Amino acid sequence: MALAKQKQELTETRLADVRLPEGNGWINAARADALARVRQMGLPTRRDEYWKYTDPTTLTAIAAPKAALFENDEGPLFADVDRVKIVFVDGVFDAEASDDLEAAGMTIERLADAAATDIHWVKDIYGVLETRGQDPVHRPLATLNTALAQDGVAIRVTGKAEKPINLIYLHRDETSDAALHNVIKVEAGAEMTLLETGPAASRFSQVLEVEVGEGGTFHHVRAQGRDHERRAVTHCFARIAAEATFKSFTLTFNGVLTRNECILEIIGDEATAHVAGACVGDGGDFHHDDTVFITHDALNCESRQVFKKVLRNGATGVFQGKILVKEGAQKTDGYQISQSLLLDDDSQFLAKPELEIYADDVACSHGSTSGAIDEDALFYLRSRGVPERVARNMLTLSFLAEALAEIEDEALADELRDRLETWLSRRS
Amino acid sequence: MLEIKGLEVKLEEEDKQILKGVDLSVPAGAVHAVMGPNGSGKSTLSYVLSGKDGYEVIGGSATLEGEDLLDLEPEERAALGLFLAFQYPVEIPGVGNMTFLRTAANAQRKARGQEELSAAEFLKIIREKAKSLKIDAEMLKRPVNMGFSGGEKKRNEILQMAMLEPKMCVLDETDSGLDVDAMKLVADGVNALRSEGRSFLVITHYQRLLDHIRPDVVHIMADGKIVKSGGPELALEVENNGYKDILAEVA
Numbered sequence: 001m002a003l004a005k006q007k008q009e010l011t012e013t014r015l016a017d018v019r020l021p022e023g024n025g026w027i028n029a030a031r032a033d034a035l036a037r038v039r040q041m042g043l044p045t046r047r048d049e050y051w052k053y054t055d056p057t058t059l060t061a062i063a064a065p066k067a068a069l070f071e072n073d074e075g076p077l078f079a080d081v082d083r084v085k086i087v088f089v090d091g092v093f094d095a096e097a098s099d100d101l102e103a104a105g106m107t108i109e110r111l112a113d114a115a116a117t118d119i120h121w122v123k124d125i126y127g128v129l130e131t132r133g134q135d136p137v138h139r140p141l142a143t144l145n146t147a148l149a150q151d152g153v154a155i156r157v158t159g160k161a162e163k164p165i166n167l168i169y170l171h172r173d174e175t176s177d178a179a180l181h182n183v184i185k186v187e188a189g190a191e192m193t194l195l196e197t198g199p200a201a202s203r204f205s206q207v208l209e210v211e212v213g214e215g216g217t218f219h220h221v222r223a224q225g226r227d228h229e230r231r232a233v234t235h236c237f238a239r240i241a242a243e244a245t246f247k248s249f250t251l252t253f254n255g256v257l258t259r260n261e262c263i264l265e266i267i268g269d270e271a272t273a274h275v276a277g278a279c280v281g282d283g284g285d286f287h288h289d290d291t292v293f294i295t296h297d298a299l300n301c302e303s304r305q306v307f308k309k310v311l312r313n314g315a316t317g318v319f320q321g322k323i324l325v326k327e328g329a330q331k332t333d334g335y336q337i338s339q340s341l342l343l344d345d346d347s348q349f350l351a352k353p354e355l356e357i358y359a360d361d362v363a364c365s366h367g368s369t370s371g372a373i374d375e376d377a378l379f380y381l382r383s384r385g386v387p388e389r390v391a392r393n394m395l396t397l398s399f400l401a402e403a404l405a406e407i408e409d410e411a412l413a414d415e416l417r418d419r420l421e422t423w424l425s426r427r428s
Numbered sequence: 429m430l431e432i433k434g435l436e437v438k439l440e441e442e443d444k445q446i447l448k449g450v451d452l453s454v455p456a457g458a459v460h461a462v463m464g465p466n467g468s469g470k471s472t473l474s475y476v477l478s479g480k481d482g483y484e485v486i487g488g489s490a491t492l493e494g495e496d497l498l499d500l501e502p503e504e505r506a507a508l509g510l511f512l513a514f515q516y517p518v519e520i521p522g523v524g525n526m527t528f529l530r531t532a533a534n535a536q537r538k539a540r541g542q543e544e545l546s547a548a549e550f551l552k553i554i555r556e557k558a559k560s561l562k563i564d565a566e567m568l569k570r571p572v573n574m575g576f577s578g579g580e581k582k583r584n585e586i587l588q589m590a591m592l593e594p595k596m597c598v599l600d601e602t603d604s605g606l607d608v609d610a611m612k613l614v615a616d617g618v619n620a621l622r623s624e625g626r627s628f629l630v631i632t633h634y635q636r637l638l639d640h641i642r643p644d645v646v647h648i649m650a651d652g653k654i655v656k657s658g659g660p661e662l663a664l665e666v667e668n669n670g671y672k673d674i675l676a677e678v679a
């Protein structure tokens with residue numbers, strides 16, 4: 001079907017001066033294929049149903065809007081965690097700041113290196129999971145990333161990883177436009193934790209493709225950067241095999257536009273997939289969108305979506321979450337909750353929870369709420385001597401608790417909780 | 429300790445007067461009970477004293493050891509030594525009971541210019557007090573009042589009281605929803621806190637709580653006023669004859 005004229009113009013304008021990054025291996029074909037697919041799908045506009053609540057204009061524009069650098073006195077996250085640091089500055093790998101790319105239980109390479117070979121395991125995942133994730137809803141910004149991303153990491157986990165990998169995304173240039181593409185393969189029975197921290201760029205496009213093999217475990221904890229004017233569109237595509245575990249948590253502070261898409265496909269029996277997010281936004285230019293699509297295509301699997309947003313001073317939160325249970329995916333246990341705490345009348349939360357079920361023996365539930373601080377709880381705390389400001393922050397943190405509880409590692413959760421506490425107390 | 433004079437209160441949202449001139453004086457170390465039929469204004473009195481939103485004071489005064497309570501924020505009243513044991517303790521998901529209590533205790537200490545308790549000091553004190561109220565460590569770890577039975581919630585109120593060591597304790601229908609054993613446990617907790625420097629205002633429908641917490645004075649409240657005051661025998665009279673006779677007598 002021909003694209004609508006407006007969409008076609010937008011797409012051609014954006015792609016007019018695009019030149020695919022130079023590679024000399026298998027990746028050339030993957031990039032060319034992706035570019036062709038972008039042309040075919042067209043870039044998103046507000047008129048697309050999937051972008052009804054979030055305006056993609058600044059994400060599809062040729063140039064990245066300027067984003068001031070954010071500085072405060074807080075140290076970097078996870079500084080005390082024994083981890084492998086891999087640093088990208090405005091999307092460019094920083095070898096000096098990064099640790100050696102090695103850790104027991106896995107091999108770590110830069111995508112740029114993996115792409116330069118003729119044969120590589122990454123080839124079977126790069127752009128492949130992204131392509132699978134285009135049905136039934138198009139995600140052309142992910143495809144554009146597949147075409148344009150210059151770098152990223154390729155991690156293959158073969159055993160129990162001895163320490164987490166921390167991708168650190170620094171933002172130093174006010175007009176940077178970065179695209180990174182990360183590919184992870186967790187082999188059968190293997191285990192790893194991926195940490196991602198930082199704002200990355202003025203405009204950041206990121207795709208993460210994860211293949212979790214049978215009985216494998218993938219933990220993902222992400223804290224998107226604090227820079228108020230930054231924009232980010234991220235896509236996580238995961239394929240989850242039998243008895244495997246996938247758990248992803250994202251904390252978002254600030255940012256003028258964040259769209260985090262998570263597309264999970266459960267293909268093996270007895271697998272578990274959890275995706276959670278907590279966000280705190282302050283001000284009319286804060287816009288945060290969580291878009292999730294979980295496909296159950298196996299027996300006896302569990303999925304959980306827990307998304308909580310604290311919105312104040314006119315901030316906007318969006319949640320689009322879908323559970324698709326395919327025919328034969330019996331005994332599916334699907335849970336989805338999206339909630340917002342609106343701290344004033346100007347903030348808004350737009351939610352579109354969906355269930356589509358073709359199996360007859362499943363337990364799926366979803367709920368979505370918007371509310372204010374519970375006045376009874378506030379009075380209860382104050383009557384015990386807790387000052388109003390502190391009491392409000394306690395209740396705000398307690399609202400986020402269910403999402404934070406999805407983080408497996410207590411120490412990581414505590415650190416993020418501390419950051420949230422600081423963020424809240426600075427604003428009250 | 430607590431002096432209430434001619435207290436008149438209306439609902440903020442409606443033009444409805446609830447308290448119509450309450451006079452009440454609770455000396456230091458005394459236990460006073462307020463009894464009365466439904467809708468007489470007992471719970472409103474407790475809320476107004478502790479500073480809940482939604483009420484407008486249109487006359488009279490309430491002081492704690494000479495300090496005007498009515499102009500203060502709820503947390504300031506708490507720091508002065510006022511404590512309200514809630515009829516319906518609020519469940520707060522995501523806030524640990526222990527964190528809550530420590531935050532409260534230290535906020536009060538800070539407001540009074542006292543040194544804050546360290547985690548270790550706090551833990552030692554709370555464990556001791558919890559033990560006497562048969563509150564186990566598991567309950568302390570859970571979110572505030574979440575999944576607590578009616579009896580557990582009320583015991584948790586008394587634990588907070590014991591921890592915060594207020595001067596003036598207001599108990600709002602603490603007996604509601606309790607079976608006999610639970611009531612006895614709660615009453616024992618309260619009795620253990622009785623001292624020369626601490627006063628109690630026990631609000632209740634029924635006389636049975638007053639079998640366990642012996643009051644010095646019993647007040648009968650009706651239609652927003654104290655209509656009769658007397659000794660513990662007044663509570664027995666209510667138990668035997670209901671409020672009808674007393675109300676008829678003062679009408």
